[in-house]
Amino acid sequence: MRQIRLWIASLPRIAAGLLLGAISAVAELGIALVGGLALRQSAVVTGWARRVTEFERWRLRRFFHATTAEDTARALPYLAVRCWVGFMGGVVLLMLVYGFVASPVVLIELWTAEFTFAGKLIRAVYMVVLGIALLFLGLAGLWGLAAIDRVVGQHFLGSGREEALKRRVAELSFSRAEVITEIDAERRRIERDLHDGVQQRLVALGMLIGRARRADGPRAAELLRQAHEESQQVLHDLREVSWQVYPSALDGDGLHVALENVAERAGIDVRLHYDLDDRPPAAVETAAYFVVSEAVTNAAKHSGARSVNVHLGWKDGCVVVEVDDDGRGGADASGAGLSGLARRVAGLDGSFAVRSPQGGPTTITAELPCE
Template identity: 45%
Template sequence: MLRRWTRIPVAVAAGAVTGAAELLFLLVAGLVVMFPLVRGQVAGAARWIADQERRRLAWARSEPAPPPLRSAGPRVFGYLAARALPALLGGLVTALLVTGVALAGIVVRSVLAGTMTVPGLLGQVLLGITLLTLNLQGFVTVAGLDRRLARALLESSTREELERRIGELAASRAEVVAAVDVERQRIERDLHDGLQQRLVALGMLLGRARRSPDPERTRALLDQAHADAQRAVEEMREVAWRVYPSALAHSSLDEVLAMVAQRSAVPVRIDLAPHPRPGRPAETALYFVACEAVTNTAKHGAATVITIAVGPNATGVEMVITDDGVGGADPDGSGLHGLARRVAALDGRFEVRSPPGEGTTIRVELPCG
């Protein structure tokens, strides 16, 4: 409570100062906005100022800082203009507080000089407490007005937020269905082109061994068939791992990533920082991202080393995969786009940076819920 009653007056007084600065900013912005080259800078500056005001209001209430604004539309400039009212009121209550402190100093000096009687002192103390209470209530009212303006002009309304969320979920559901269909087609292709052909060849070897009259020839054919059966089992295991990493059922994500590194044709360096373990769907998504990134780099990246870094971030866990290859990866390609859909379905973020000649960096952020 003491912290709150200390922070609110400080935040309101600071808001009075920033309000005057914002009016000056709006005046300058109105003069230079006619030049197309500086419109982006002006909008970015307005968004930054509004973010600082929201941080100030959150600090006054001992709340965590809100996320940065995504855009600087007319609402941001409207908010900066509307802040003139709470800034003016904040300046008035701050001036009243300073005046009260000065009057309290005069009373103290009179008491020390012996020129004030006891009844007069009691009357001044009662009056001072009353005025201080009203003054502090004025600070709370101004802070509440400032906060309501920020909510009304900067934050989306409940209906708008629900409509946006419904749109995101509908798009995500459609993309997940499409991703499942693509995954099924890939599994069917892997089984048809790989495992099925190997089993057909295995059947032909066994048939030749069965018909061979030469025991040595039969033994050689059976040895070859046994080796092909072992390779078929390995291919079946690879296909099953691409469907779902069963090792996550009894191992951590770190151990499964180590298995991915062991099977990679390109050296993989794993950098693990202590992090909260995400849920099983999030771990599965991170596994598929790592597998796809390692496979793509081995096929097309011409890299000498891949680095997989996993650690905590503000919302949960973050994975960053980098390589020193040729870059130029297409984020809209079927593989990476499918991973982006998988991550988006879990309310995560998926970013790809792959300038030609500078390698590829994939960043994934997932909540730990």
């Protein structure tokens, strides 16, 4: 029943689309004849063909929910074929209008004719059944012509969905290469952090413990105290490295708590406005965390900002992350950090934007789809 209701509800829209198509078919036939017979290479005819084709693309999208590529290279062949579809649509519409107007007249004339009551009743039932059958055929004709209109447009102009899929495949191929490069760079960064930080402190810790074993009395106690402090610093450095790889708080306490930790460790004033009632998917939480973390780190280290505002909220099924600071601006969106964020967001089919004029302020916005 739902499909039938949708079908009936769409009839006025389809009829309006076919009516416009029947009107435009007159112009399309003229352009096709002129372009095909005498002025095939005329720039004027080509220009008019493209304008009419743009109108047809709008009509297909508006009334038939059909998408086509923005390709008008085959505009003349398209118009030459489509004009006949338009004329057929006009004929079907005229037949339906004629049927609605003529059927009451026929029934009235039949009832006033000099027949017996039984004869009038039989003929009336016959006319009603025939009218219903013709009405069904006419409505089916509307649907069929709408389908033909869509097919013709997508054949000559190209399917918008196919073009979108081709662009998507190209984007994924490009982003896959970028992701591999980013993974290698991240591995090198982790190795460097471990080598320059944790590894050096572990070497120092081992030396302190060795000296403490050889010492006696107060000297041994002092060396053990230094070793204990060094072990605490090693743990701190390990936590820093692990948080840069993946914050464990995301799995347990969620995005809100993880961002509060970022704000506490930032070293500048960070105002967090968290307006997400429900938890987003894990991949979205991770991307949002790294967007905020990178933006706050850049503001603290490079922009000279004194304060940062972080906003998270819902918009049309997306988590919107906005980070703005009062720093000097001039952030390079093509830099390693921000370009890595852009690739991470693009992997979720989201959008990423950086506005950072000289003199500030800097605003970083990410929209992360959750569907």
